[in-house]
Amino acid sequence: MAEFSLQLNEDQLQIQKWVHDFAETVVRPVAAEWDEREEFPWPVVREAAQIGLYSFDFMANAMMGDSTGLTLPLALEELFWGDAGIGLAIFGTGLAAAGIASNGTPEQLLEWVPQCYGTPDDPKLGAFCVSEPDAGSDVSSLRTTAVYDEAKDEWVLNGTKAWITNGGIADVHVVVASVDRELRGRGQASFIVPPGTKGLSQGQKYSKLGIRASHTAEVVLDDVRVPGRCLLGGKERLDERLARAREALKNPQKSGTGGQPAMSTFEATRPAVGAQAIGIARAAVEYALEYAKERKAFGKPIIQHQGIAFMLADMATEVDAARLLVWRAAWLARNGSYKWAEGSMSKLKAGRVAVWVTERAIQILGGYGYVKEYPVERWHRDAKIYDIFEGTEQIQQLVIARAMSGMRIE
Numbered sequence: 001m002a003e004f005s006l007q008l009n010e011d012q013l014q015i016q017k018w019v020h021d022f023a024e025t026v027v028r029p030v031a032a033e034w035d036e037r038e039e040f041p042w043p044v045v046r047e048a049a050q051i052g053l054y055s056f057d058f059m060a061n062a063m064m065g066d067s068t069g070l071t072l073p074l075a076l077e078e079l080f081w082g083d084a085g086i087g088l089a090i091f092g093t094g095l096a097a098a099g100i101a102s103n104g105t106p107e108q109l110l111e112w113v114p115q116c117y118g119t120p121d122d123p124k125l126g127a128f129c130v131s132e133p134d135a136g137s138d139v140s141s142l143r144t145t146a147v148y149d150e151a152k153d154e155w156v157l158n159g160t161k162a163w164i165t166n167g168g169i170a171d172v173h174v175v176v177a178s179v180d181r182e183l184r185g186r187g188q189a190s191f192i193v194p195p196g197t198k199g200l201s202q203g204q205k206y207s208k209l210g211i212r213a214s215h216t217a218e219v220v221l222d223d224v225r226v227p228g229r230c231l232l233g234g235k236e237r238l239d240e241r242l243a244r245a246r247e248a249l250k251n252p253q254k255s256g257t258g259g260q261p262a263m264s265t266f267e268a269t270r271p272a273v274g275a276q277a278i279g280i281a282r283a284a285v286e287y288a289l290e291y292a293k294e295r296k297a298f299g300k301p302i303i304q305h306q307g308i309a310f311m312l313a314d315m316a317t318e319v320d321a322a323r324l325l326v327w328r329a330a331w332l333a334r335n336g337s338y339k340w341a342e343g344s345m346s347k348l349k350a351g352r353v354a355v356w357v358t359e360r361a362i363q364i365l366g367g368y369g370y371v372k373e374y375p376v377e378r379w380h381r382d383a384k385i386y387d388i389f390e391g392t393e394q395i396q397q398l399v400i401a402r403a404m405s406g407m408r409i410e
């Protein structure tokens with residue numbers, strides 16, 4: 001087990017600089033353009049693939065080859081400092097990869113995660129499909145079904161997924177579906193839908209407030225047939241889990257029914273999502289600081305007015321506090337799991353800080369903060385998603401409150 005330390009090692013410092021350089025020279029200069037176009041930024045993703053930033057190897061090393069757990073948050077903070085929409089276009093596949101890693105066998109991970117990324121010359125995309133039009137926070141009430149056709153050893157998926165990052169344009173879709181609706185969350189399983197599978201199509205593409213370079217769409221599953229080996233974790237493990245859940249339903253006093261597939265993925269990715277929010281917030285602090293040193297009002301730079309200086313001091317303090325929570329959660333996730341609800345705490349704090357800090361940055365820039373000529377209004381629009389996806393603000397509070405109290409809180 002690695003010691004928890006804030007001292008970054010040589011490799012981490014190099015990765016941090018490498019991603020920062022990419023964010024500064026490739027991502028930032030085109031961020032406003034892709035936000036305006038609201039299209040998937042393929043040229044930037046291809047460039048990220050060419051240098052190895054968008055690759056299975058990078059994700060595998062950052063997620064599994066790092067005993068401190070800090071490499072991924074470090075890289076994400078730098079990338080999202082460049083731009084969150086483009087950042088998510090590059091990192092969105094990581095959600096599918098995490099879904100496979102959390103629920104699949106090692107063989108399934110090695111078969112499917114490389115296919116999510118493709119090659120440097122021909123990058124591919126992955127999508128993680130949980131949410132539905134009537135089931136976002138309440139993941140246990142998913143309506144998408146998976147029915148086993150024993151004669152053909154195939155699963156048949158039917159339903160509609162909503163709000164899916166890379167939905168419909170991905171090559172590999174990871175779909176969470178209900179195998180036994182009576183068991184609610186405990187009757188769900190995750191499935192790979194391989195590239196080119198018939199019956200999967202893109203529904204509406206959403207037009208969004210922020211992170212507009214990231215593609216978000218519905219995914220329609222109409223009698224989608226996938227081979228038995230596409231069930232993540234395998235049939236034997238699912239049958240055992242279902243048997244335990246049915247037993248628990250008959251006998252509610254008994255516990256130990258195993259977790260929901262979607263929830264285990266979200267727990268694993270929360271610090272990484274928090275790190276993205278911190279990237280946006282840090283960008284806003286840096287920008288507002290420089291602006292405040294230059295802009296003059298009442299005969300002096302506005303930073304020399306205490307009202308502005310103290311705002312900046314609070315902004316920097318909040319960003320650092322959020323980063324410490326993210327690093328702690330990332331370290332715990334890698335070194336023996338959470339003792340509390342540290343992943344949710346880190347994501348809750350980072351999302352709130354990003355929204356608050358970017359709003360303050362607009363305030364510091366005054367009228368210039370409110371117009372598209374300057375990036376802070378975009379950062380504020382981008383930041384808001386961190387209160388919503390991967391568990392809303394209220395869902396994080398729910399998880400934390402349950403962990404604190406040990407009680408069922410609805």
Ligand SMILES: Cc1cc2nc3c(=O)[nH]c(=O)nc-3n(C[C@H](O)[C@H](O)[C@H](O)COP(=O)(O)OP(=O)(O)OC[C@H]3O[C@@H](n4cnc5c(N)ncnc54)[C@H](O)[C@@H]3O)c2cc1C
Nearest residue numbers: 128129130131136137163164165216389390391392394410
């Ligand atoms: C841009 C974008 C990208 C996304 N990408 C993906 C993706 O790749 N894959 C995926 O599966 N999903 C994705 N989502 C979906 C996202 O995770 C959901 O939108 C989110 O979980 C909230 O669900 P909902 O929108 O249905 O809101 P609801 O669950 O309907 O919530 C509405 C409001 O009620 C509150 N609320 C709900 N339950 C409670 C409660 N028990 N106590 C207190 N308050 C409560 C919520 O906090 C919220 O404020 C994405 C969403 C967006 C907007």
